[in-house]
Amino acid sequence: MIDQQVSLRGGAARIPVRPRTGRLLVLAAVFICAACGLVYELELVALASYLIGDSVTQASVVLSVMVFAMGIGSLLAKGLRSHAAVGFGLIEAGLALIGGSSALVLYATFAWIGESRLALVGFSLAIGILIGAEIPLLMTLIQRVDRQDAGGTVADLFAADYVGALVGGLAFPFLLLPVLGQLTGALLTGMVNAAAGGALVLWVFRRDLTPRSRWLLILVNVSVIALLATATVLADDFERAARRAVYGDEVRVAVQTDVQEVVLTGAGRSSLDLYLDGRLRVRAQDEYQYHEALVHPAMNGRHARVLILGGGDGLAAREVLRYPDVRSVTIVEIDPGVTRLARTDPALSALNAHAYRDPRLTAVTADAFNWLRAGYGGYDVVISDLPDPGITASTKLYSAEFYGLIAEALAPGGRLVVHGGPPGTRPRTFWTVEASVRAAGLSTRSYSVSGRRTGFAAGPDRTTDRAKAPHGWGFVLARPGPRAPAPGLSPRAPELRSLTEGVLAGAVRDAERGRPPEQAPSTLVHPRYWEEP
Numbered sequence: 001m002i003d004q005q006v007s008l009r010g011g012a013a014r015i016p017v018r019p020r021t022g023r024l025l026v027l028a029a030v031f032i033c034a035a036c037g038l039v040y041e042l043e044l045v046a047l048a049s050y051l052i053g054d055s056v057t058q059a060s061v062v063l064s065v066m067v068f069a070m071g072i073g074s075l076l077a078k079g080l081r082s083h084a085a086v087g088f089g090l091i092e093a094g095l096a097l098i099g100g101s102s103a104l105v106l107y108a109t110f111a112w113i114g115e116s117r118l119a120l121v122g123f124s125l126a127i128g129i130l131i132g133a134e135i136p137l138l139m140t141l142i143q144r145v146d147r148q149d150a151g152g153t154v155a156d157l158f159a160a161d162y163v164g165a166l167v168g169g170l171a172f173p174f175l176l177l178p179v180l181g182q183l184t185g186a187l188l189t190g191m192v193n194a195a196a197g198g199a200l201v202l203w204v205f206r207r208d209l210t211p212r213s214r215w216l217l218i219l220v221n222v223s224v225i226a227l228l229a230t231a232t233v234l235a236d237d238f239e240r241a242a243r244r245a246v247y248g249d250e251v252r253v254a255v256q257t258d259v260q261e262v263v264l265t266g267a268g269r270s271s272l273d274l275y276l277d278g279r280l281r282v283r284a285q286d287e288y289q290y291h292e293a294l295v296h297p298a299m300n301g302r303h304a305r306v307l308i309l310g311g312g313d314g315l316a317a318r319e320v321l322r323y324p325d326v327r328s329v330t331i332v333e334i335d336p337g338v339t340r341l342a343r344t345d346p347a348l349s350a351l352n353a354h355a356y357r358d359p360r361l362t363a364v365t366a367d368a369f370n371w372l373r374a375g376y377g378g379y380d381v382v383i384s385d386l387p388d389p390g391i392t393a394s395t396k397l398y399s400a401e402f403y404g405l406i407a408e409a410l411a412p413g414g415r416l417v418v419h420g421g422p423p424g425t426r427p428r429t430f431w432t433v434e435a436s437v438r439a440a441g442l443s444t445r446s447y448s449v450s451g452r453r454t455g456f457a458a459g460p461d462r463t464t465d466r467a468k469a470p471h472g473w474g475f476v477l478a479r480p481g482p483r484a485p486a487p488g489l490s491p492r493a494p495e496l497r498s499l500t501e502g503v504l505a506g507a508v509r510d511a512e513r514g515r516p517p518e519q520a521p522s523t524l525v526h527p528r529y530w531e532e533p
Contacts (some may be wrong), residue, residue, distance in 0.1 A: 015145055015204050022145035022204055027160040029200040030138055031367030034164030036193040037131045037173065040099035041066060042172045044127075044188045047103050048263070050277050051110045058120070062355075065121055066128035073132025079404035080133070084140040085205035086213040089296040092197025093220045095130040096390055098123065100190015100228045103182045111242035111417045123516055135161070140204065150409070166521045181256060183239060187232045194224045200284055210473065211353060232485030247275060264341065269350045274313060276387070278337070288418075290473050290501045293507070295319040295383060297477055298417035300490045301381045306330070307409065309368040309397070310345050311385035320383070320495040321358050329361045369396055372405035382406050384418040389429055389522070389529040398433055398529060400521045403440035403473035407480060415485060416442065418502065423448050423514055425476035430474045431519045432528050443477035446486050448514075449499070449508035474511060 015022045034198075045064045049055035080087035103124045110116040130402070136158060142153055148451035176185035198221035206214065231238075243251055243263070250271070253264040263275040266284065274282035295316055299306075304327045306320050312333030320329050333339050342348055343356045355361055364371065384406070396402060406416055420433035423446070430446075437444050450472050480487045487504050489496075522528040 009042075015207065018498045019145055023142060023156075025200060025204050026138065026142045026145060027156060030134075030157055030160040030195050031167075032165035032196040033095075033134060033193060034161040035126055035168030036099065036189050036196075037095070037127070037134075038165045038168035039150065039172050039176065039189045040095075040102060040127050042169065043099075043103050043121060043182060044106070046172075046177070047106050048116070048515075049529070051106065054119070055506055061120065065124040065428045067129070068126045069091075069128025070132030073129035073134075076129065077136040079131035080137060081140045083114060083199050084137045084144075085208040086196055086217065088134070088137040088141060088359065089197055089201035089217045090220065091133050092201075093131050093161055093194055093217075093224045095127065095134075096190040096194035096197070097224045097227065098126050098130065099193065100187050101231065102422055103186040104126070104231060104235070105519055107183065107242055111245040113218050122245060140504040144208075145204070145307065148234060157484065164461045166504060184232055187228045187235065189313065190228045191225050191232075194228070195220050197221075207317055217227065222270055242517065246278065247273075248377055252347075252382050253341065255337055256340070257335050259335040259337070262335070262337050263490065264345060269347045272351060274348070279387075281387075282315065282351075286346075287315055289498045291315045291319050291450065292496050293320070293447075293473060294385060295417055295419060296489055296496060296499055296502060297475070297487045298383060298415045298446070299323060299493065300488045301415060302413060304328070304413075305379050305411070305492070306381045306383065306423075307376075307379040307385045308385060309406075310334075310387070312342060313348065313364070314339075314355040315384055316344040316356075316385045316519045317355040318351075318353045318430045319362065320381075321353075321355055323490070325492065326360060329358075331363045332368045332371050332530050333363065334365070334367050339363050339365070364472070369405070372402070377409040380414050382410060382414065382416045386419070388421050389433060395522065395527045395529050397434060397526055398522060399527070400436045400439035400523050403437045403442065403478075408479060409442050412480075415475075418476045418478070420446075420476050421510055422472050424472045427514060428517050428519065429529055431516055432522050434476045435479045435519040435524075436521040437476050443481060443482060444476050444478045444485055445508065446476050446511040446515075447473065447476070447487055448511040449503065449505065449507045472510065496507075 007489065012053070014216070017025070017301070041062065045055070045059045048058035048062065052058055077087070103172055106116050106123065109119045138157060139153060142157065172185070180188060198217060201209070202214065202217060209217070214414070216511050243254060247263055247265050250265045250267060251263060251322055251347065252266070253262070255262045260277040263270065265275070266272040270284055272284040273280060296319065299320070303323060304325065306326060307327045308316050308331045310333060311317060311331055312335060316330055317331055320326055331339070339356070350358070384397075386397050389396040390394060403416070410416065418433060418437060422431040423430040434446055477485050478485055487508055489499070489501055489504065521526060
């Protein structure tokens, strides 16, 4: 009875080190566990944004569910305070297993089931509950080691927790993600988490444990570390199998750049598919329909200097360079990995007609928004070949402010063309793009051409069959001044496979026929895009 009272009141005699040393060890464990917890949180946000899209929504779901769950965990931990040591050890082992395996399970559900939203919510809830249960138990343990006023103890615990979160938050994007990748980074974080929690309890608080609970903790922690270590060894094999489930059996190139995952499938030029972050961006069988419709109407007029925003695959540049009177083409692409593949991959470089070998072409690695702010201008044609506006990372590149920068970069009589998404299936998004262009002081004309659906994430329920479903690509052609441009083809236009003056006239009628009520423009402070079904 006396021993129990000493344990509950923080008697230093029950630990094998001096009270001050024990206190430092507890705070060190808090630091490590906090760093691991934030890595799990950021891992869920990053992977969900990549697999599901719309990073703002996914971050909101993960953070709100996790914070709510932390409150539940704190309440549940009240019943474990009389067994704080063994309770903390088991909680850390469970957190290590669930958090460490979260990325692997999320990717597996996406690859083989095609849907990972429920798994995302489940992991956010479970991890939040376990993180929330840590602090009450750690508060009890640190008071057993070295009694101090409650305010000082709470201050020390939260200081260690916040500093650990800072280190974990910085380690994730600058160390774990680029060096280890999402799967291995999460698995190794789980092993560190289990080792830190287990070592603290099994050494510093071993006298608080019964023989049975001691062996239970040893067995549980060894099993968790062994499972995570085995998964780490098999991570590459798992990733290859999952990638085949997502992209098919013909994956030739899979590269994780600093910006995104780039995947090329298909054995040759005619069967090539290009995926960026799981989204089909180029299908060789029909890409010419999109790129002819994007480029050639804007080339009707002076086109000596052309600026392409995005388009690192070189396919828009291929169409521009077919005009012999083009003097210079500048591509501004944020991901050097894409331009590198466009230069060196045999199938992709053949598809873009080796555009990067043309001396008229200059490639710049930069964010298009920031690059335009530097004041570059004098372009006769600006072609915006960027990811869909429904992707959160691209929202600023479809804002009125961005189009204002483009308007300043246009030479007198210059023209802008923007890919705005399919107006038939995503009308609100497309006409918000058009309204945003007009808000920058440009006069617009919209047109829509038929083709095959692209831009959807791969996966069992979003695979090739759906990617081939007929739809319309929507474009906004614009120029400064009060008169809208009249879409047409330049007298010097090369021979085209899919686009004629008649097709273009019908494309304008098709787009205008589906115009909804007036949409408000999207701005930096009030973005109005989301991913429509």
